[in-house]
Structure formats: structure tokens, C-alpha cells
Amino acid sequence: MTDTPKSSSTTSRRERRAAESRKKTEKNDAQEPKRRVARERRFTVPELSTTPLALAGGALGALALGVGVYGQWIRDEPLSYALYLMAGGGAALGAALWLGDAPVYPVRVGDAGVAVERGETARLLWCDVEELSVSGGDLVLRGADLVLRVPIKAHGAAAAHILREAEKRRPKLVRLTSDEANEARRWQGAKLGEAGASALPKRAPVEAIQITGRACKASRTAITLEADARLCQSCSQVYHRRHVPAVCATCKEPIQGRGLRLE
Numbered sequence: 001m002t003d004t005p006k007s008s009s010t011t012s013r014r015e016r017r018a019a020e021s022r023k024k025t026e027k028n029d030a031q032e033p034k035r036r037v038a039r040e041r042r043f044t045v046p047e048l049s050t051t052p053l054a055l056a057g058g059a060l061g062a063l064a065l066g067v068g069v070y071g072q073w074i075r076d077e078p079l080s081y082a083l084y085l086m087a088g089g090g091a092a093l094g095a096a097l098w099l100g101d102a103p104v105y106p107v108r109v110g111d112a113g114v115a116v117e118r119g120e121t122a123r124l125l126w127c128d129v130e131e132l133s134v135s136g137g138d139l140v141l142r143g144a145d146l147v148l149r150v151p152i153k154a155h156g157a158a159a160a161h162i163l164r165e166a167e168k169r170r171p172k173l174v175r176l177t178s179d180e181a182n183e184a185r186r187w188q189g190a191k192l193g194e195a196g197a198s199a200l201p202k203r204a205p206v207e208a209i210q211i212t213g214r215a216c217k218a219s220r221t222a223i224t225l226e227a228d229a230r231l232c233q234s235c236s237q238v239y240h241r242r243h244v245p246a247v248c249a250t251c252k253e254p255i256q257g258r259g260l261r262l263e
């Protein structure tokens with residue numbers, strides 16, 4: 001350790017202060033963008049993706065189809081009911097395959113609307129949803145050229161969360177009859193009531209979003225880089241970062257912090 005002259009200690013104190021203030025600024029910079037990134041929750045596929053009924057239907061259908069084929073073409077004397085067995089079996093097997101498995105995929109819900117990960121992720125921003133309804137046991141989100149279905153029983157927590165977000169973000173879209181609304185409240189309570197919000201998947205930055213090629217709602221400028229896109233925090237309407245209006249053109253909510261970025 002060497003003795004430090006007074007003047008140098010003043011300098012180092014000044015430097016220290018400057019460094020501290022720099023650190024503070026950096027910290028604020030680091031926090032700022034984080035707060036303004038679009039986030040969502042990902043609901044994974046529930047364990048039981050095929051219902052027992054669909055499994056049984058599929059197995060019986062396959063059996064009937066097999067017996068029918070045997071009776072019609074393999075047996076020396078065709079069975080009179082073989083064709084019915086084949087037709088019925090085929091239909092049951094088909095229905096089981098379609099209804100049993102098709103609708104259960106991971107679902108994403110958050111600042112960038114709802115996305116269903118069916119192979120390629122199909123996503124509807126909140127601003128593109130034209131109607132939200134219940135049909136055939138599914139929560140159905142209808143857009144101009146995309147319809148998303150989320151099975152209510154198999155994906156209860158996701159469906160309940162979609163409904164809650166939709167009621168908050170686009171209340172006019174939610175078109176449920178009073179029976180459906182009661183039913184929704186029931187499964188909402190069942191899925192979220194006991195464990196509360198802590199049971200929900202954690203919010204993470206939005207992934208698998210295709211935004212390039214879309215036009216800014218305010219300026220019609222094409223978004224060519226994802227980094228240029230800014231989302232309305234309420235209805236996820238898309239704006240070019242240079243043309244973010246003070247009030248969203250779609251939902252009429254004031255846009256906070258010049259919109260949400262995509263990471």
C-alpha cells in the first residue's frame with residue numbers, strides 16, 4: 001500500500017462517484033427495455049392428451065373395421081353385415097383419431113394474443129380476433145383467416161386464462177351465452193381457484209411470432225425487421241417504432257412507454 005496524495009484522493013472520490021452514477025444509469029437502461037418486452041405464458045400439453053372415450057372408440061372402431069374386412073373379403077362366404085361393420089368401424093376410428101388427438105397442443109397466451117403450437121405456431125394477435133365463443137367443447141378464437149380452437153376440458157387452465165385476458169383486453173369480443181359464461185366461471189374456478197395465479201406458467205418473452213411483412217397500423221409502413229415492431233400493450237396492435245401513436249388506433253387505449261418490443 002502506498003500513501004496517496006490528497007489531490008489524487010479527491011480525484012478518485014470523484015471518479016468513484018462518476019462510476020457509481022454510470023452504474024446506476026446502466027442499471028436503469030437494463031431494466032427499462034426488460035419492462036417493455038412483450039411477454040406471454042406457455043401452457044404445455046396436459047398429460048392426458050387422448051381421452052379414454054376416444055381411445056375406446058378408436059379401439060372398437062379398429063376392431064369392427066378388421067372384422068368387417070375379414071367378413072367381406074377374406075371369409076369364403078361374405079357376412080351379410082360385414083359392410084356395415086366396415087363402414088361403422090371406419091367412421092368410429094376416423095372420429096376417434098380426429099376428435100381424440102387433434103386439438104391438444106401447447107398454447108401461448110399474453111401480450112401477443114393467443115398462439116397454438118400445432119407444428120408451425122398459429123397465432124392471433126388480440127387485435128385480429130374478431131370473435132371469441134364456445135363451440136363443441138372448445139374455446140374458439142375467430143380471425144379473418146385463422147381460427148384457433150382450445151379444448152376446454154383438456155386445456156382448462158389455458159382456456160380460462162384466455163378468457164380472462166380477453167375480457168380485460170377486448171371485452172366486446174367475448175360472446176358467450178349466460179350458460180356458457182357460468183360454465184366458464186365454473187372451470188375457471190376449478191382450474192385457477194385452488195392454486196391461484198401461482199399455478200400459472202411463468203411469463204416469458206414472446207416467441208415464435210411472425211410479424212415481418214405486416215403493415216404498421218398508423219403509417220402503413222411495412223415492418224421489415226422484428227426489432228422495428230412495437231405492440232400495443234393492450235390489444236397487441238402492431239406499429240412501426242417510428243410511428244407509435246399516443247393512443248392505439250384499434251383499442252383506443254393510451255400506448256404506454258411507446259409500446260412493447262419483441263425480443
Ligand SMILES: [Zn+2]
Binds near residue numbers: 235236248250251
Ligand atoms: Zn390497442
